[in-house]
Amino acid sequence: DTAVSQTPKYLVTQMGNDKSIKCEQNLGHDTMYWYKQDSKKFLKIMFSYNNKELIINETVPNRFSPKSPDKAHLNLHINSLELGDSAVYFCASSPLGSYEQYFGPGTRLTVT
Amino acid sequence: AQRVTQPEKLLSVFKGAPVELKCNYSYSGSPELFWYVQYSRQRLQLLLRHISRESIKGFTADLNKGETSFHLKKPFAQEEDSAMYYCALSGGATNKLIFGTGTLLAVQP
Numbered sequence: 104d105t106a107v108s109q110t111p112k113y114l115v116t117q118m119g120n121d122k123s124i125k126c127e128q129n130l131g132h133d134t135m136y137w138y139k140q141d142s143k144k145f146l147k148i149m150f151s152y153n154n155k156e157l158i159i160n161e162t163v164p165n166r167f168s169p170k171s172p173d174k175a176h177l178n179l180h181i182n183s184l185e186l187g188d189s190a191v192y193f194c195a196s197s198p199l200g201s202y203e204q205y206f207g208p209g210t211r212l213t214v215t
Numbered sequence: 216a217q218r219v220t221q222p223e224k225l226l227s228v229f230k231g232a233p234v235e236l237k238c239n240y241s242y243s244g245s246p247e248l249f250w251y252v253q254y255s256r257q258r259l260q261l262l263l264r265h266i267s268r269e270s271i272k273g274f275t276a277d278l279n280k281g282e283t284s285f286h287l288k289k290p291f292a293q294e295e296d297s298a299m300y301y302c303a304l305s306g307g308a309t310n311k312l313i314f315g316t317g318t319l320l321a322v323q324p
Contacts, residue, residue: 107258134310144299146259146314159311193259202247202305204312206259 106130107207109194115213116184123180124210126194133199134158135177137169140191140209152177153199184214217242219302221315228292229323236287236318238276238302246306248278248285251314253299262300263287272296292322 107128116122128135136159137149151159152171166182181188194207218241228234240246248265263271265278265285276287285302302315 136311144317144319146301146317148311148313151311161311195259197310200310202249202310202312203261203264205261206251208258 107194107196107205109192109207109210111210112208113211113213115215117215118184118186120184121180121182122184122212123178124192124194124212126177126179126207128175128194128196128205128207130196130205131198132196132205133174134197135171135174136195136197136204137177137179138193138195138206140193142190146193150177150179181212184212186214188212189214217246217304217306217313219304219313219315221300221302221318223318224316225319225321227321227323230294231291234287234289234292234296234320234322236300236302236320238285238287238315240283240285240302240304242283242304242306244306246304248276249303249305249312250274250276250285250287251301251303253301255298259301292320294322294324296320297322 110125134153136151140146149163150169155171168180171177191209193209195204197204220239250262252262253259274289301317303312
């Protein structure tokens with residue numbers, strides 16, 4: 104099944120913890136992204152990697168660190184979680200040079 | 216500044232009525248414009264892109280550079296059209312998408 108997949112789907116954790124969200128795409132795309140969708144459904148780009156190289160970093164706190172072990176994977180690690188980090192995080196990918204992006208199902212992060 | 220504005224948070228129409236979801240953008244250059252849709256409990260997916268000029272699920276969108284608009288239209292709404300619709304633009308070297316705040320379309324029976 105060709106797609107963008109994310110794990111876990113739901114993540115509930117306490118303030119101060121460190122957590123990771125994983126993303127994998129088997130579409131052969133070169134570029135991958137992380138977006139944050141807040142409680143008002145506003146979608147904002149956080150990071151983008153092109154063939155394992157960081158190309159977009161949108162003024163995201165240092166507690167967020169993306170890691171791309173290969174071009175099919177882009178993981179998001181979050182240190183010292185805060186209440187405001189509660190959101191749905193979407194991974195996406197696109198072919199090189201294409202504006203069309205394919206989204207994962209999202210990971211709903213709840214920080215208590 | 217690059218910006219996408221969707222003035223309506225919620226648009227409620229009856230089945231069979233025409234639908235227009237508004238989108239205006241601000242971009243110094245020639246952006247690519249898109250409409251993405253998120254059905255309940257599903258992932259965000261591309262609905263339309265302006266350069267393809269096609270109709271998907273009965274929806275069309277025309278880029279009006281003079282008015283910097285890219286409104287989404289459908290002549291007869293169906294209940295299955297109920298979803299969150301995002302207008303987005305992309306431009307420049309990084310291909311990042313800048314999304315509007317979204318419009319929730321609710322089609323009543």
